[in-house]
Amino acid sequence: MSHQIDAGITQAGAASPSGPASPVDRTAVQKLPPALEVSGISKTFTRGRSSTRVLDNVSLTVEPQEFVSILGPSGCGKSTLFHIIGGLEAPDAGTVSMNGRSVTGQRGEISYMPQQPALFPWRSTLDNVLLAGELKGEPQAAARDNARRWLAKVGLGGFEKAYPHMLSGGMQQRAAFLRALLAPQELMLLDEPFSALDALTRSDMQRWLLELWEENRRSVLFITHNIEEALLLSSRIYVFSGRPGSVLHTVDIPFPRPRREEITDSPEFLQLKRQLAQWMREEQSKDRK
């Protein structure tokens, strides 16, 4: 189903820092096992007599310290895929493994940032950010100091004791991101984290996330339906089809890191953007038929 394209412009492998995704190469170079490997996941929801196929044989890989995006129309089963990776739902077929270990159906293996910030209203910003570690029973004293430093770093200094409702939408999102970043799990799942923000705050947050990620390379699987966002941030993009969701295209993004926002004006960027937009349009129109 999925096929590799050569990132549009570059032919040589030199401009592809994230590494090829073919399994043959991986064993040859003796790399670390992928941070996340999803293979052949299918899921059908049945309610009464009607059943909806949501995911169809989805396979994807996130290498250690790689930023990978899933780009797809709404209703392509992206959130269901996250729920399966997070162990909330069991797949009908397929497996999820992390660092070479099968974790299908296991909870507590990933760090998750939902679409809505979902900060706990009765916890201060600091306590919210510390939640994931607290759940894992990590010692709190050192974590608190670390979290304080991070809060200051992301522009939430002085808001440690504030309750979430006192923060703006962008600030809440930053706190939710920090909660995911400070979680003990290495792999982060970000589920359309910026979709609820206004355009200005959104591009602000994209730049912020890009910078932060390049400093602290974590393995990230990022869901979005914003093409520019996916191109700017990712090393690889999986383009999903409409319902049932499946991987249509796998695109390696060639831009070197650290990336700056200026790349969005480069001809390569625009060409990739056009290509992705066309695929998305095709999917949407297919959906309508």
Next chain:
Amino acid sequence: MRSYFKQIWPPLVAVVLFLGIWQMAVSAFQVEAYFLPGPDAIFRASAENAASIWSHTAATLRLTLIGFPIGTGVGLIVALLLHLLPWLKRALYPLLILSQNVPSIALAPLLVIWFGFGLLPKIVLITLVCFFPVAVAAMGGLAQSDRTMMNYMKMAGASQWQIFTKLELPGSLPALFSGLKISATYAVMGAVVAEWIGADKGLGYYMLLQKSAYHTDNVFVAIAIIVLLSLVLFAIIALLEKWLVRWKPRKTP
């Protein structure tokens, strides 16, 4: 402070107006005092019998302050048990709702037969009227956790107990407090009814006594004190809520 006055004066004016009309009507139509005393007569009666009224008030207050925590505690325990054991909830919840169709005053004679005339039947009665609002409100609050937060907790690998203590319990506090406020007023009422069925002191007993002597003014004094007790208990709960649920955004327009 200013907005506080803005809120308080309309009901205050309404009460004053109501008392004024009452007073004028009683004098204008020359209503007999045993039938309906005017506010002035009631006020005078309360001053004359202050000492005995105070002792009866203290007795009712004591009964309320024993019964209310017990009733609330039972309500909380029922709510937690039924929440943590869903099969028990499915079995008992409909019966619990049904049980509220039994008027508490009808149970009173039975309670006397079973538990005598002491403190016990009275506490049982207050518990019966108090536990239900708390139990229903707490169960509702516990079951209505935010789904995104619930998903977050599960994906982060939270245990059942962590989900309960860190998400469900704090999230249920606002609902719990609305139940507590209802229970607080029920508790005073329950205490008075309990005193009707068999007591030698308390406002309920005092009311019966004064009614049979046609001291209608004293009956009104007792009613006023009962209202006041309910209000004070309600206010204490509301203050406690304000402090415990201070994380909730205030609903200012």
